[in-house]
Amino acid sequence: MSFYNPTELYCGSPDFAELIGSSRKKALLVTDPYMVKSGTYQYVMEPFHAMGIDVIVFSDIVPDPTIDQVAAGVDVMLSENPDVLVALGGGSAIDTAKAILYFSKKAGCQSSVYFLVIPTTSGTGSEMTSFSVITNPKNKQKYELIDDCMLPQASVLDPTLTVSVPPRVTADAGIDVLTHAIEAFVSPRASDFTDACAEKAIQLVNRWLVTAYQRSGHLKARASMHHASCLAGMAFNHASLGINHSLAHAIGPWASLPHGRTNGILLPYVIAFNSDDRGRDLPPTERYAELAVILGCSSDKPRQATRNLIRSIMKMRSDLDIPASFQEAGIRENEFMSALDDLAERALNDRCTAGNPVEVTVSDLKNIYLNAYYGRWR
Ligand SMILES: NC(=O)c1ccc[n+]([C@@H]2O[C@H](COP(=O)([O-])OP(=O)(O)OC[C@H]3O[C@@H](n4cnc5c(N)ncnc54)[C@H](O)[C@@H]3O)[C@@H](O)[C@H]2O)c1
Ligand SMILES: [Zn+2]
Numbered sequence: 526m527s528f529y530n531p532t533e534l535y536c537g538s539p540d541f542a543e544l545i546g547s548s549r550k551k552a553l554l555v556t557d558p559y560m561v562k563s564g565t566y567q568y569v570m571e572p573f574h575a576m577g578i579d580v581i582v583f584s585d586i587v588p589d590p591t592i593d594q595v596a597a598g599v600d601v602m603l604s605e606n607p608d609v610l611v612a613l614g615g616g617s618a619i620d621t622a623k624a625i626l627y628f629s630k631k632a633g634c635q636s637s638v639y640f641l642v643i644p645t646t647s648g649t650g651s652e653m654t655s656f657s658v659i660t661n662p663k664n665k666q667k668y669e670l671i672d673d674c675m676l677p678q679a680s681v682l683d684p685t686l687t688v689s690v691p692p693r694v695t696a697d698a699g700i701d702v703l704t705h706a707i708e709a710f711v712s713p714r715a716s717d718f719t720d721a722c723a724e725k726a727i728q729l730v731n732r733w734l735v736t737a738y739q740r741s742g743h744l745k746a747r748a749s750m751h752h753a754s755c756l757a758g759m760a761f762n763h764a765s766l767g768i769n770h771s772l773a774h775a776i777g778p779w780a781s782l783p784h785g786r787t788n789g790i791l792l793p794y795v796i797a798f799n800s801d802d803r804g805r806d807l808p809p810t811e812r813y814a815e816l817a818v819i820l821g822c823s824s825d826k827p828r829q830a831t832r833n834l835i836r837s838i839m840k841m842r843s844d845l846d847i848p849a850s851f852q853e854a855g856i857r858e859n860e861f862m863s864a865l866d867d868l869a870e871r872a873l874n875d876r877c878t879a880g881n882p883v884e885v886t887v888s889d890l891k892n893i894y895l896n897a898y899y900g901r902w903r
Pocket of ligand 1: 557558559587588589590614615616617618620645646647648649650651654656657658686687688689690691694697698701784785
């Protein structure tokens with residue numbers, strides 16, 4: 526077991542000269558179009574210009590970034606040869622920047638580029654992970670790149686940047702944080718160190734997510750969710766994710782559902798699957814029961830505690846107006862049924878499946894999809 530993270534974490538509004546040094550000449554800023562339109566990108570532009578750094582803006586980003594956008598960014602990176610790469614935005618902008626860095630390095634780009642990440646949503650924890658999730662629009666399949674070369678030199682957590690996040694995105698991204706932390710906690714690779722990050726993240730989500738959803742300008746709630754997202758990222762970066770993410774990676778892009786919302790729909794059904802085999806408790810039940818303590822719904826019987834945990838997550842999901850099933854999310858039954866075999870197969874082959882605490886077959890995954898489609902409990 527090792528627990529290593531080379532990323533310097535800065536909370537609040539930084540002195541960029543102190544952070545990146547004064548000798549940098551040219552930056553590539555990978556950012557979401559909203560950041561340009563709203564003027565938020567001045568957060569980077571103004572101090573960088575004041576430091577005499579030339580900034581090239583690449584803002585061709587859409588939610589669930591595609592291979593084509595990454596390829597266009599690699600072209601810019603190779604032709605401009607910047608010595609700083611900055612990602613400013615949600616997980617989509619950050620993952621695009623990470624993939625640009627990954628493929629540029631493979632194509633021979635100089636390795637001394639300083640990589641700085643500034644998240645503007647509280648969800649993916651991508652500012653602290655070696656993961657980048659890229660979508661192939663042709664088959665609507667998500668692929669995870671995993672490489673430590675995508676770990677930033679520094680990440681800035683400034684909650685004031687998240688105040689403008691719309692409630693719908695706050696809810697979806699926030700339930701993603703909870704899913705990251707829970708999957709990391711029950712992972713076979715979990716350790717005391719990843720547990721510490723996951724437990725704190727779950728505590729913060731439980732206390733602050735609904736407040737951040739209902740009151741956008743609540744800075745304490747925003748800061749707490751920003752920290753929770755980062756902590757959950759640190760937890761799963763070392764402990765890995767499980768089938769909740771495998772199932773979400775397959776069905777989310779296919780149904781055009783946001784990543785976090787898809788995870789939130791699946792979460793109770795995945796916990797039920799991982800803890801119970803036709804009435805027999807499975808080993809993760811004890812771990813879920815530990816989480817019930819954090820959510821204030823424990824019981825001295827692990828099975829009951831796990832049921833309470835599921836109920837508690839369903840209550841949070843309903844407070845966040847996240848659908849309770851894929852049917853409720855608007856997926857048509859005939860389309861779902863014709864895609865089911867292929868989606869389950871894709872989920873089985875997803876890299877996250879290996880991190881699940883219980884072994885799965887394609888028919889198990891199909892059953893979880895069916896339960897999550899109809900909102901049924903076996
Ligand atoms: N790399 C990882 O470790 C990891 C982990 C989980 C998910 N992901 C990936 O991250 C992506 C989802 O990222 P996300 O949930 O952060 O959403 P996102 O980046 O797709 O952004 C969602 C929407 O919010 C808007 N937005 C972002 N910041 C804003 C702000 N401050 N104010 C107003 N609007 C704002 C964006 O313009 C966009 O329309 C998915 O592709 C998912 O697969 C990556
Ligand atoms: Zn996620």
